[in-house]
Amino acid sequence: xxxxxxxxxxLDQLDELFEVSSRKPVIIFKHSTTCPISANVFDEISEVDxxxxxxxxxxxxxxxxxxxxxTSIKHETPQTIILKDEKPVYHASHYDITKSDxxxxxxxxxxx
Numbered sequence: 001x002x003x004x005x006x007x008x009x010x011l012d013q014l015d016e017l018f019e020v021s022s023r024k025p026v027i028i029f030k031h032s033t034t035c036p037i038s039a040n041v042f043d044e045i046s047e048v049d050x051x052x053x054x055x056x057x058x059x060x061x062x063x064x065x066x067x068x069x070x071t072s073i074k075h076e077t078p079q080t081i082i083l084k085d086e087k088p089v090y091h092a093s094h095y096d097i098t099k100s101d102x103x104x105x106x107x108x109x110x111x112x
Contacts, residue, residue, distance in 0.1 A: 003046050005029075005054045014063055017053055018070065021083035025109045027052045027102065030064055030079040037094055038078040045080065047099045050106060084109045 008014055008028075017026050029045060029052050032038040045052060057064050057077050068075040071083075076093035082105050083089070090105040092098075 003048045004051045005046075006051060007054045007056065008063055009060060011063060011066055014066055014070075018083060018086045021086050025089070025106055026083040027106075028055065028067060028081045028083065029053070030055045030057055030067070030075070030077050030081075032057050032077040034058065035077060041078040041080075041095065041097045044099055045097060045102060048102050048106075050102075082106070082109065 008017070017028070020026055027048070027050055029042070031042055031054055033056055055063050055067070064075055064077075067073070067081065071081060071088045071091070073081060073088055073091050078097060079091065079093040080097045080102060081088050081091045082102070089109050090101070092101065
């Protein structure tokens with residue numbers, strides 16, 4: 001199975017994701033629709049067998065900024081953050097984002 005992307009468009013959706021992370025890990029991917037590196041990383045993480053919550057930074061910079069504020073992780077694009085218990089347990093940017101790292105983090109953080 002390939003990744004199922006769900007685009008985030010509101011701050012309420014983001015708040016809900018933080019709450020969901022109390023029950024299961026949540027993957028967030030900040031994506032620039034105009035950046036070739038982001039396009040390559042998007043292709044890479046499309047192979048992750050999970051739901052990935054997508055923020056297109058050109059359309060939702062306020063959501064991207066709110067993530068940076070809530071997690072204390074400086075904004076970058078592309079960027080992947082995995083939340084568990086409303087806190088980041090993994091983050092990477094640019095070509096440090098890999099399917100294998102995300103899959104390993106999900107396996108390591110799937111037990112509550």
